[in-house]
Amino acid sequence: MAKIPEFESVDLILQNALNEDDYKKVCQVLYGNPTPQLEISSTAKDLANQYNIELKAYSIPAQEEQTRKPRKVRIGLYQHELPILACSPISEMKDAMQKMAKNVIALASKIGVNIFCFQEAWYMPFAFCTREKIPWCEYAESAENGHTTQLLQNLAKEYNMVIISPILERDGVDTLWNTAVVIDNSGDYLGKHRKNHIPRVGDFNESTYYFEGNTGHPVFETVYGKIAINICYGRHHPLNWLAFGLNGAEIVFNPSATVGALSEPLWGIEARNAAIANGYFTCAINRVGTEVFDNEFTSGDGKPAHRDFGHFYGSSYVAAPNGSRTPGLSRTRNGLLVTEVDLNLCRQVKDHWGFQMTRRLDMYAELLSQATSPSYSPQIIKKK
Numbered sequence: 227m228a229k230i231p232e233f234e235s236v237d238l239i240l241q242n243a244l245n246e247d248d249y250k251k252v253c254q255v256l257y258g259n260p261t262p263q264l265e266i267s268s269t270a271k272d273l274a275n276q277y278n279i280e281l282k283a284y285s286i287p288a289q290e291e292q293t294r295k296p297r298k299v300r301i302g303l304y305q306h307e308l309p310i311l312a313c314s315p316i317s318e319m320k321d322a323m324q325k326m327a328k329n330v331i332a333l334a335s336k337i338g339v340n341i342f343c344f345q346e347a348w349y350m351p352f353a354f355c356t357r358e359k360i361p362w363c364e365y366a367e368s369a370e371n372g373h374t375t376q377l378l379q380n381l382a383k384e385y386n387m388v389i390i391s392p393i394l395e396r397d398g399v400d401t402l403w404n405t406a407v408v409i410d411n412s413g414d415y416l417g418k419h420r421k422n423h424i425p426r427v428g429d430f431n432e433s434t435y436y437f438e439g440n441t442g443h444p445v446f447e448t449v450y451g452k453i454a455i456n457i458c459y460g461r462h463h464p465l466n467w468l469a470f471g472l473n474g475a476e477i478v479f480n481p482s483a484t485v486g487a488l489s490e491p492l493w494g495i496e497a498r499n500a501a502i503a504n505g506y507f508t509c510a511i512n513r514v515g516t517e518v519f520d521n522e523f524t525s526g527d528g529k530p531a532h533r534d535f536g537h538f539y540g541s542s543y544v545a546a547p548n549g550s551r552t553p554g555l556s557r558t559r560n561g562l563l564v565t566e567v568d569l570n571l572c573r574q575v576k577d578h579w580g581f582q583m584t585r586r587l588d589m590y591a592e593l594l595s596q597a598t599s600p601s602y603s604p605q606i607i608k609k610k
């Protein structure tokens with residue numbers, strides 16, 4: 227049966243269906259305060275066209291303050307499909323990915339990006355659905371000094387950019403992890419975070435490849451702000467988001483790989499809700515395209531075996547603590563989303579809403595510690 231072509235974006239459907247005035251009203255309700263477009267130079271536009279990258283740039287402003295200067299930071303999120311076939315030789319895939327990384331980071335630098343983040347396991351096919359170990363485990367690298375980290379260290383230094391690189395990590399005793407490496411703007415390795423929550427749902431059963439992370443909820447202090455990474459499936463866990471907030475994050479990145487049939491209705495909600503609840507910016511980045519493998523696999527759901535996972539729907543976006551968000555990138559194309567945020571907005575929203583002041587952590591801490599006990603009995607009141 228012929229596949230129905232993927233539509234480009236909900237945004238485009240709305241824009242085409244509504245007149246300008248109605249579109250503005252709908253956006254005000256759906257997206258919150260407007261996120262004005264940033265000007266992009268013709269050099270950057272030409273480069274984006276040459277690389278076939280959708281390029282969008284917005285700003286999320288804050289109010290001017292009397293006692294603090296604005297803290298403007300440009301965030302770059304890059305979503306992409308595989309540049310060559312999923313089952314191509316690993317060295318060819320890595321070469322193609324490295325070339326792509328060099329191009330897109332050079333492009334990001336032309337728009338003044340300060341912090342750049344790739345999607346989950348960005349330099350490889352998302353092959354965990356196959357449950358085959360060979361060759362996919364061969365993609366794993368050292369977080370501290372693997373080839374990918376080394377390449378990005380050079381680029382970070384060249385462009386004075388903090389780079390977040392989500393990889394498949396192989397540690398010194400051959401344990402694999404799903405890890406985000408943080409490289410600072412001078413090109414130094416700053417640290418890493420390992421994915422805390424591993425999905426076991428349908429084809430997203432990654433548990434045979436790597437363990438639940440053991441790095442807690444680190445926040446990385448960079449010259450551009452305090453940043454953290456909540457990798458993919460962790461976005462379904464509100465306490466995971468909370469923990470990064472407790473440690474002082476101002477921007478939390480959610481590098482992901484997820485498909486439409488599974489999660490698309492949740493996509494626009496979860497990272498945005500986390501921004502509102504925790505008083506920080508969130509950046510949701512998803513893969514694009516359909517990755518086809520040589521060998522068939524099943525999903526353990528009684529349906530026929532298949533060779534692809536489904537369509538990774540892109541739609542990367544940035545959400546602010548006041549609930550406003552940028553439009554999403556396309557569902558079908560490689561894209562670079564640049565968003566200029568003023569980090570002062572975090573405290574302004576905290577002062578306005580008082581969510582942090584009113585949150586009763588002590589009450590929840592007590593409940594959570596009781597709920598982790600095997601003798602926990604839920605507090606239910608019944609009619610006698």
Ligand SMILES: NC(=O)NCCC(=O)O
Pocket residue numbers: 346425430457458459460462482483484485488489
């Ligand atoms: N990579 C990954 O964690 N995918 C899970 C799918 C989802 O959470 O939407």
